[in-house]
Amino acid sequence: MNYDRQLMLNKIQIAPSLLSSDFSKLQSEVEKCNEAKADLLHIDIMDGHFVPNITIGPIVVAAIKPYSKLPLDCHLMIENPDKYIPDFAKAGADLISVHVEGNKHLHRTISMIKDYGIKAGVALNPATPLEYAYEIAEFVDFILLMSVNPGFGGQKFIPSFLRRCNTLRKFLDNNNLKNVEIEVDGGVKKDNLHEVLSAGANMIVSGSGLFSGNLFENVKEFQKIIANFNNKTTLV
């Protein structure tokens, strides 16, 4: 399928996931992402309840904020996100995504994020039916489709993502929601980036794929693959 019309609306963005960085030197890791000219900084917030891991909270996001030239993309993998959204807003989040699983009042949560002037997204785990995103799609800026089970960096990409992303992109295109962006998160590397783009994702999160080895070189490689993809799809 040719996604050039969608790509004209939604720029493809590279979002290094800070989870794979060296937490003992967060400032310089954040600055590296600036210098590498990534587009977003993806920050994984885990509470040990929604997912079996604990990472960072709003205090650390606030500490990072002054050093980041990139918008902070906070992926909340936590129970009761409503309670913490004001704190993440104060900390400087530019985008916030919340999971649909277990969220009783999703529309209220999304409205709360938007009321702070923050871009709002919903996230779906790999086994969550896509239908969970359909009713909320017209109210969000982006939909995050997990391509691993949330909780840890460095996991293997789950290939069913490709089919799910394709179906979601078609749903958005057919429902006058071309502006809604699709974020992919988990196991994205140089060798599967092209198929992820072909499936219709345009916000590309990658942790181990960008932070292992040389971040600058890895971002450049990603950019090359994206340029190649854009050239091919606009020529079709």
Ligand code: DX5
């Ligand atoms: C997983 C996180 C991801 C993770 C991605 O729960 O949401 O953002 O950091 O890391 P990689 O790209 O290494 O799978």
Ligand code: ZN
């Ligand atoms: Zn994430």
